[in-house]
Amino acid sequence: MAKQKLVLIGNGMAGMNVIEHLRKLAPDKYEITVFGAERYPNYNRIMLSYVLAGDTKTEEIYINDYDWYERNGVKLYTGQQVTAIDTSAKTVTSSGDAGDLTAAYDKLVIATGSNAFVLPIPGANLPGVIAYRTIHDTNLMKEAAKKYRKAVVIGGGLLGLEAARGLLNLGMKVDVVHIMDSLMERQLDPTASKMLKEALEKQGMNFLLEKQTAEILGEDRAVGLKFKDGTWTTADLVVMAVGIRPNVQLAKAAGIEVVQGITVNDWLETSAPDVYAVGECAQHRGVAYGLVAPLYEQGAVLAKRLAEVDTAPYEGSVVYTKLKVSGVDVFSGGQFMESEDTKAIRVHDDWSGIYKKVLVRDNKVVGAVLFGETSESTRLMQLIKSQADITKMEITALLKESGEAGASGGGTEAVVASMADDAIICGCNGVSKGTICSAIKECGLTTVEGVRDQTTASRSCGGCKPLVAALLKTTLGDEFDGAAAKTTICGCTDISREELVEAIKEKGLTHVREVMNVLGWKNPEGCSKCRPAVNYYLSMINPDTYVDDRTSRFVNERMHANIQKDGTYSVVPRMYGGVTNPSELKRIAEVAEKYNVPTVKLTGGQRIDLLGVKKEDLVAMWADLDMPSGYAYGKAIRTVKTCVGEEYCRFGTGDSMGMGIAMEKRFERLNTPAKVKMAVSGCPRNCAESGIKDLGVVAIDGGWELYAGGNGGVKVRVGELLATVKTEAEVIEYTEAYLQYYRETGNYGERTSEWVERVGIGHIREVIGNPERREELCKRMDKALSVTKDPWKEAIQNDSIKKDLYETIERQ
Template identity: 40%
Template sequence: MKKQRLIVAGNGMAGIRCIENILKINRDMFEIVVFGSEPHPNYNRILLSSVLQGEVSLDDITLNAREWYKENGITLYTGETVEQINTEQQLITTDRKRSMTYDLFIAATGSSPYILPIPGADKEGVYGFRTIEDCQALISAAGRYQKAAVIGAGLLGLEAAVGLRQLGMDVSVIHHSSAIMQKQLDQTASRLLQKELERRGLVFLLDKHTASITGNSRAEGIFFKDGSSIDADLIVMAAGVRPNIRLAASAGLSVNRGIIVNQFMQTNKPNVYAVGECAEHNGIVYGLTAPLYEQGKVLAQHLCGIPCEGFQGFAQSAALKIAGIDVWSAGKVHEEEHTDSLILHDEHAGIYKKALFKDDKPVGVILFGDTRDKQRLLDSLIKQRDISIVKKQLMEPVQSHIPFESMPPHETICQCSSVTKGSIEDAVNKYGLKTAGEVKDMTRASGSCGGCRPLIEDLLKYMASDDYTKPSRRPSFCGCTDLTEEEVISELRRRPFTDAAEVMKVIGWKTENGCPICIPALQYYLEMTRPGFMQFNGKPAEETCTLIPQMYGGLTSAAELKNIADIIEAYGIPDVSITDNHRLKLSGIRPNDFASIRKALKMPAFSPRHHWTIKNVRACTCGQHRFFQELASQIEKDTDMLAVPAPISVSLSCENNCTDAYIQDIGAIHTQTCWEIYIGGVRRRHARTGSLFCVTDNEDSTAAMMKGLIQYYRETAHYAEAVYQWVDRLGLVHIREILFEEDVRTQLVKNLHSDISLLQNPSARKTPYERMMFFD
């Protein structure tokens, strides 16, 4: 089958990150062609200021060398620009008169420096700061000239100014506002930053509006609208960037400031997408690494047919990349109507912290002088945590060192590339990595904005110390493979497998037919990626069978009981008993009668030997037993026959001499004022009570929380991992963090209902991966 041709216009960070994600999902799905206007392979544009400041070399910022394109079968045309798109014929034309058809097209054209439309802007000695060539030109000019001027005191302008100063130039920074970085900082933080930069030798000319660049063929100075002027023989325009939308506009794509896209990065033209700094989503054009990488990930999943939620926007944050100056902000930075602020200002220590709140939820944060808590605060901003949590994060004394020993493996170290502490640990231990550069090459951590590099260096120091205990290698999935359970799950997530035999063949099982350990586990994980995959039909292979009629909440009727009694007599069922879950169990059924009995029951029924499922919710029989049975019935109907990793017990109890819920996997106790939900109890020989998970106000919130817990357990537990083991592995605090987020809990319940729907109606499934499971 001929591959679809995917053409990418742009060889920058967002477009190539999309391609990297496609290769991870299915490296053989597309014929990929990339056109890049610059003569270089993919590099990290964000770190150009670090090159100018002498902290890293040009080689250090290369993300993918030319060999990478060859190894992955990607055709790369550098120094060649796509100039026209015919969306009707699905044909592109380049500035080298090359024409090529496409099946799918991605515009990843990025942005360009905004050059002020003033007389003299085209003179020699006037530069933008956007490319490797710009950076090389500035370094070269700094060796020949003395006076530099940077127009613009935003992030890029200040980073460029510091770089030129470190190259020995006298640098003036011109800004149209009365405060530097006024979009990212309030007046106090701006003043503190200006003072620190002045100490380093920069001169600021604020409230200045440039009228023209003076000089003959080469720039010699700047003339301002107020009549004043300065001498300058090297001028950097850092007054912002503009998305490159000319190509899109000429092809009839909808544009505003950027190319307008939906949550799947689709434009208004079929098979044409946009990603990165040229794309505009919900009126916002993003220029930061993390949201652009998220766009690339979403687009890759969409193109590969993996359903996803789509790009949901991103909290804007900004960090200044100047060694020795810690400045970071996120969200809103200026007070507005109905906003409250919390400020910590230690002038002696040079620390300023501020958080803005609206309706007791964070809307913005500024950190100056100490940015070590930025990741926690950004997480609280994104998840809209309560004001009390943010206050604690902002006000508590900063640790003299990061407590890596207590940091969970799933905590993110590199926000841009979503690299966790555990991923870095695994790479360091497996490959013997010693430096942050080696970690970057292996994991991509710190390969984007570089802000997490100090944290990675601290982690490496900790791992090299006597305090560090190397984690033992996790056991393999089973004796049929050397892969761990996490590695097998990762493969299932990446590829659209259809059955266990295909899984074993493709990822290299050592035994052809598997074993009693891996086969049911693979079938379970396939069921989780394809709800309804394992349909139970036909009769069991056992000599005799067992059926348990499903009586939701333990409720039944005379008609149901009479019908069951008639069936018992008609088919001569020898053994009838009542289970500890208050259900009737019909045992000793002849296999040939099994299907007929299920049909005659005229009610749901399950076999205990069927794969593990949610079967019954035990309901208290004391006092208001009907009240408990109705709630149990509701939960049972919403989880009926769903596959679970291991047998799971769920119970509802009252507080009067009823301890059953304490020792169940998930239990809820109704008190006079609330519901108490417990998880991780054990009923067996080594019994233990569960941990109090949360308190809820009513039956609806109790049911929602319990269903969310069940679904999160289904999506993240290993096969045959009991609930208490799952709680011990993930940690009660982590599970609370997930379930206490209303949006996440709502999505989990939605996932659960979707699985039930697909189980009942498998034909509704559209793709092998209707919804990706397993949380990262």
């Protein structure tokens, strides 16, 4: 039987999701042609904010690369704009990179998505005004950030906040303009919106609320915005994120029924025979969805319809939103505002920055808002979708973490077991429960990584990993092998971090090569991932007897300098607490002159960076400096940033400089699983940015607050309150215990922000807060610190180490 011809207009997430399903359901039924206006394969639009922030490369967000189309017999035309549909002749006409083309179809799927809405105001067409929607837009914003400093994002919704966060990460100062008085007002109630605003302000965003843009100022390029109330603000870059409009012009010109979007029925059929629409361009029962999950739910139904497989009709979606890219966890699902016929269950912990609200109507959950802690989101969405009667549930169980819900809540495994096969597990990539379960059975998958590689589930943000793990266990049942499902050190071995640490202790292993030999490494030499990790774990377990294997360290750590893109190096001496003196400054200046250092820069960690150092000068230069290394390259304690504190500041309530210097001198040269940055602020105004450090200390009246797990990098995370203490000695004590517990339980390469999320701040508080456990941790920390040495003084005094350094330099 000859294959039918299926044409897809739109190479985006919604349309290609239909094709993916269809290739599995009926691989031989259609000859498929895809037209995409963009010059890229199918990519994950949700992940654009990660690309903008610099955390992910463009190629890494491709859902299907070019090889996938070829392997699956799908003809792809990129950079090819469809210009007309003839529903009588059943053809589509296009123009673009492949020239003018006409393609016939038996079935046509329109998935043209949406266009970013551009405000119809003077100046909207000026250079420097961008609508954030595509890879092209993202690249324009990244290029602009290299030249300009001030950005204004118009729109305080999900897309606008993600754009603002990315621009902040690119070093721009960012204003967010929003016409309403609260952020994300379509997803959040006033309480959650206020908390979101406060959290983002701490990250550096500036909000101009209840402002309506009247015009964009400038002649040759945008230079600012003027508002209808007469006020204005400057801008080198203006990003429009004020909403989307279904892209319906093509369908409308073809005579297909269009209201707001292309009108479709429960089978995603349009008013024209054999023509379907799916995704943001479609309007179903009066609703055009702009979120990913509904588009994938539509796609699953349409694929089965095209494959002539029995399926229930599409009857609409319960929408939900998650925001994490801005450094805070936010979830909103179903109805989020109270009404006369709903009852609300609330938890509001202003101290910890956690807010949770569940709305109930007729003993059924109809909506939820979570801020600061969103582990219950999947379970709540399941309750909302299933409309399960919660009469017999403990009300408080609704807001427990899924793993704690026990019999009342059912736990993660109970949640995934109750889901329908077409329920979406991975919202980023539209992977359903049924797809994952089938892959587990058919491909013999036993790990989350295996599921990811086979189905793309968890490949993007990773938030669905617990659900994937639960599906592995429920699908395999008695055959589930917990050992096989573990996360290994790397591909050189089948053992996990926990097994490695235990084996080192039990077998008394003392050398990197010994570990690899005794534990049966597949690659006897190891690799660049496992060798540094094994070296770290050996030194952490036996700090007083282990001899550091310098060959297992990264070259930057061995040379105590960061290699730059031009092949020169960056040298950073230590300045305790960011405090120095004339003698040190003079010495640095003299060394910089002696070695012709081209650039001397102040770092964000309150130190001086000597950039452009020649590799052959490194050893002699450190000898002339005669200052400790600042470890600006190592997995170790980097800096302790301080403000001026009570000694000089009229707001100060504590000696932040003295505290910071004491901490840095105590912990310098301490090896940790990943880099550690700390800060001490002399008052809650937090000028040293203590809230986004691995450990932040803030002086308050009568004591100090310690915040754990903050991160000011690409994935911003606000630190969580670890403890409140009264004395400076207690600050050191609690910091010792915290860092030692991180050293002993953190995975090599895992930042404290990731570690705190994985282990849980509640558990860490319990450990650190226990006097006996804290004392034990401090003793082990004291032992580790007692054997640390200044690496450069040791190198200068030790001929064998000096020789190794010169040999390393020669090899670079």
